Amino acid sequence: MHSRTRLLLTGAAIALIWQLPYGQMALYPLTLLATYVHEMGHGLTALLLGQQFQEMLLHADGSGMAVWHGDPGRMETALIAAGGLLGPTLAGVSLLVLSGSTRFARALLVVLALVLLLSMALWSRNIFGLGFLLVWAVVLLLAARFLPAAGAALMLQLIAITLCLSWFTDLDYMFSGQAVVNGVVHRSDSAVIAQALVLPYWFWGGLVALLSMLLLLLGIAVASRTPVKPKATL
Numbered sequence: 001m002h003s004r005t006r007l008l009l010t011g012a013a014i015a016l017i018w019q020l021p022y023g024q025m026a027l028y029p030l031t032l033l034a035t036y037v038h039e040m041g042h043g044l045t046a047l048l049l050g051q052q053f054q055e056m057l058l059h060a061d062g063s064g065m066a067v068w069h070g071d072p073g074r075m076e077t078a079l080i081a082a083g084g085l086l087g088p089t090l091a092g093v094s095l096l097v098l099s100g101s102t103r104f105a106r107a108l109l110v111v112l113a114l115v116l117l118l119s120m121a122l123w124s125r126n127i128f129g130l131g132f133l134l135v136w137a138v139v140l141l142l143a144a145r146f147l148p149a150a151g152a153a154l155m156l157q158l159i160a161i162t163l164c165l166s167w168f169t170d171l172d173y174m175f176s177g178q179a180v181v182n183g184v185v186h187r188s189d190s191a192v193i194a195q196a197l198v199l200p201y202w203f204w205g206g207l208v209a210l211l212s213m214l215l216l217l218l219g220i221a222v223a224s225r226t227p228v229k230p231k232a233t234l
Contacts, residue, residue: 028062030153030159032132034166035064041087042066042080043123048074055117056223058121058129059182074196077112080206081192085167085174089212092163093219099156102149109152112159113137123228157223164219168213 014027036058043053043066051070058064072080098108115135124130143155172177177191190201190208197204 001091001184002021014162021143029136031166031169032062033056033136033159035086035092035162036129036133037088038084038096038166039064039066039073039166040119041090042084043068045080046070046072048078051076051080053123054127056123056129056133057126057182058124059126060128061182063179063181065181065186078193078196081189081196082204085170085208088163088166089215092131092160092166093215095156095160096140096219096223099160099223102153105149105156106144106147108156109140109147113140114146147234149167154181160219160223164212164216168210171205171209174209175202176205177201217233 003014014030027180036056039056039058043056046066046068047053049070049072051072054067056064056066066084068080076089095108099105113136116133120130120133124133143152147155167174173188174190176188179186179188187195188201188205190205193204194201
């Protein structure tokens, strides 16, 4: 099967499962991993813009929050909000491109595990979040140790496609002015952007969804140029 066809079928299967009655529960570890990347997108964008990233919270209901401090301008505030919305897609596309070859697949799994452990030490502040990230780090390290190179690359692509498609499950959130985090109502990221700039929140939600879809198609196009094949030696 051509790599582009495999990626498209994997993406379609994940999108379909997410729409089934218990689909999000079946993909719960991957769904919450996308939440983690979303919150890291907020926090790292804040750091890049000279603000302080204080902590990240992940909750069992699949929600999360990045807490940052500083005195940003209107554009910086909008960019920090957009960093969370686009973070999973950007991370997913990067993984798709990097996993196009099996050469460094297992090393990349180790790098991802180390990133999770580092974010635990620096920013994760609640018990559930710490436990979730630790489990994922262990799974990635075990996969790097025991999976063949082709299997490691396929695992990376599964994670990448899930991250790229997380915007699809967040469409209601993108086109809403509010969000519920651990039972508490907050402004949505789209509403934060709208308040910082101009135009309504649904415009910014639609723009982010469009950018996410275009980035996904670009990532699949680039990644499918290099088929995932196991290395052979004589």
